[in-house]
Amino acid sequence: MTARILLLEDEQTIADTLLYALRSEGFEVEHVSLAAQAIDVFARQAPDLAILDVGVPDGNGFDVCKQMRKSSDLPIVFLTARGEEIDRILGLELGADDYVTKPFSPREVCARVKAILRRSARQEVQGESSTASRVGAGVSGASGDEAALALDETNQRIRCRGEAMSLTRYEYLLLATLLRRPQRIFSRSELMDMVWADALDSSERTVDAHVKLVRAKLREHGLTAEVIQTHRNMGYSLQMPA
Template sequence: MRKRILLLEDEQAIADTLLYALQSEGFDVRHVRLAREALAVFAQTPPDLALLDVGVPDGNGFDVCRAIRKTSELPIVFLTARHEEIDRVLGLELGADDYVVKPFSPREVCARVRAILRRSATGLQATAGASPPPVPAAAGVLVLDEQAQRITCSGEWLALTRYEFLLLATLLRRPQRIFSRSELMELVWGGAPHTSDRTVDAHVKLLRAKLRERGLQAEVIQTHRHMGYSLRLP
């Protein structure tokens, strides 16, 4: 079955380029120009992934993402001409899996879509018990399954975005080691040139919140002033 992609993009030239590239890759793409149309499509025929332009005539992609996140962990990628760091951080804090700044290569967008969908599918299989038991790379109640590209907390899979997973996995592989922000930027965001060390801080904040939701009261991810972050062993 072909994967369904929801594309919210009001610039027809950009939309046509992405439509051609995605359809050539075998995706079933539904293109809309307005935020309300995107939410209507999501409600009627939920896609497998959403590509959301940040600026559209009747609102913005951030609002669409907020609405979707109330009920769904649908993979979301933002498309935007905005280069400001605060916009990138906001998009990631809202739960986006990736953030692509215009001008971009349609082939690059397709590659990112495929990678996110592969990880999402692997995670669903793992949740259903289709993958082998995790090979432990663990700290306390956290266990990293490298093959499934998922992390469990107290035996339950964590719902993580792409970069949340990569950041937590990096810390899990070397518990107690202090990683500087620049090291984490290189290890986790090496392929995303429009990011800064504030992106690391934003993702640490999001991870801490998700871990607290799972009942971890103490801060598992430790801050070392002027040095960086580490994962605390129990």
């Protein structure tokens, strides 16, 4: 099935170049130049992937990403003329899958899009062939005896105190990786290889940013223990009390 891509880009020359490159690769692409139009397209029929320019006349791609993330975990790629690391980290913290700084090669963007879609398809296949497992029964939480965390690999969901957590793709992969090997210390480079294997231009700060987000969501679900432990100069682990 042909993948549907939503492209938000207000510079027509850049948009035309990307449209040609993406359509030449067989993708179905819908182009809009305003944030409001992108949200309307998404509400009408969510695409398989969105490419969002950060700076557009009526807002920015970050706000569009936030709106999409309220109801969907579709892959998102940011386009921006700004190359500061803080902007890239912000985009990744919002749940973006990749970040491309202008000027860029249209072929590079196509390669990133195909890599992200391949990863998404692989995760779906792995989910269909996996069985649900329950881990973390010893992690302390607000409600006492019930297992704190449950990893459902079949549906690619993590439940906290019986309630499904709202996680982005990378938040899920990060927490699932730690849950499969409780108490094992993973270095940042290991987590980059295991969780962000196909993400280009990611750095080890990406791991730190996502750990911060996952910890906040665990607290929202009532876990009182610091489930994800930081090991100075070593990495992170999911710890359970004896």
